[in-house]
Amino acid sequence: MxxxxxxxxxxxxxxxxxxxxxxxxxxxxxxxxxxxxxxxxxxxxxxxxxxxxDRWWEGRKQWGNLVNTSRNLALKLSVILQDKDDKAYFKKVIPSYASVLEKHLKNKEVSLQLFEDVDLEIDHQKHKPNQIAHAIFNKINELYKAKKISGDELIILNSEMQSFTDVCGSCERIKNTPIxxxxxxxxxxxxxxxxxxxxxxxxxxxxxxxxxxxxxxxxxxxxxxxxxxxxEDPFGDDPNDLPTEKIAKNIEKNCIELLN
Known part of the structure; x- marks a missing residue:
C-alpha cells in the first residue's frame, strides 16, 4: 500500500x-x-x-455432521450396551475418529496417547481415519456375533458408520482440490x-x-x-481456519457424558 x-x-x-x-x-x-x-x-x-x-462452509457443515454422527452413535450404544467394558471402548474410540481426522487433514502425526486404554494399533503408513472406522465397525460386529447387539440394532447403527466415511471423503475432497x-x-x-x-x-x-x-x-x-x-483451505492452523481441534474435543466431551 x-x-x-x-x-x-x-x-x-x-x-x-x-x-x-x-x-x-x-x-x-x-x-x-x-x-x-x-x-x-x-x-x-x-x-x-x-x-x-463455499469451501469453508462446506467444511464446517461436514464437521457439524461429524458431531451429530458421533453423538448419535454414542447415544444409541449407551442404550443398547449393558457391559461397562464395551461402553468404555466406544467412549475412547468414537471421539478418537474426530481427533485422528483433524490431524489427518493437517498432515500431523497421530499421538499414541489417544489409544492408551484401548487394544488398537495404528499403522501410520496407511489411511488412519479408515483404521479407526474399521475398528469401530469390527467391534460392533463382534458384539453382534456375541449376541450383545441384535440384527435390528446393527441396522440402526449402520447409518452412523457410513456417515464417518462420508465426512472424511468430503473433507479430503475440499483439501485435495484447490482453486x-x-x-x-x-x-x-x-x-x-x-x-x-x-x-x-x-x-x-x-x-x-x-x-x-x-x-x-x-x-x-x-x-x-x-x-x-x-x-479456501479451511483445514489448517490459521486464525480463520475451522476450529477442528476444538470441535474434536467437544465430541470427546459429549461421548464421555453419554457413555458414562
Missing amino acids: LLIGIYSGIVAYLELEYWQLSDTSYVKNITIMHNMLGFVISLLLVFRTNTAY PYSYSAFIKKFIFAYVLTLPFGYVFQLGYYVIPVVVFIFYVLASLELIAEEI
Missing part, C-alpha cells in the same frame, strides 16, 4: 507539474476504461470470494494492472487526492483476494 501511494504521487506530479497534461483529452478518457473494467473485476472478485467461502492456480494468478494480475493505471485518468479530477483514493481502492481489492486465499 505504501508503494502504491508513492507510485500514485509520482504519476500525479508528472502529469500535473512536469508534463502538464491537464488539457489532454485522450488521457482523461482513460477513466472510461476503468469504468468498464471495474464492473468486470467486481464480478471476478465476488465469484472468487463466494467460491472460497486452479491460473484463475487465482489472473485475478492478481488484473488487480495489479487495474490499480497501476488508476492514477493516470483520475489525477485530473482529484488532483493529489488521487493518492489516498488509489491506495484505498487497492486495499479493498487486494483484501478481497487475500480473504479468499485465507479461507
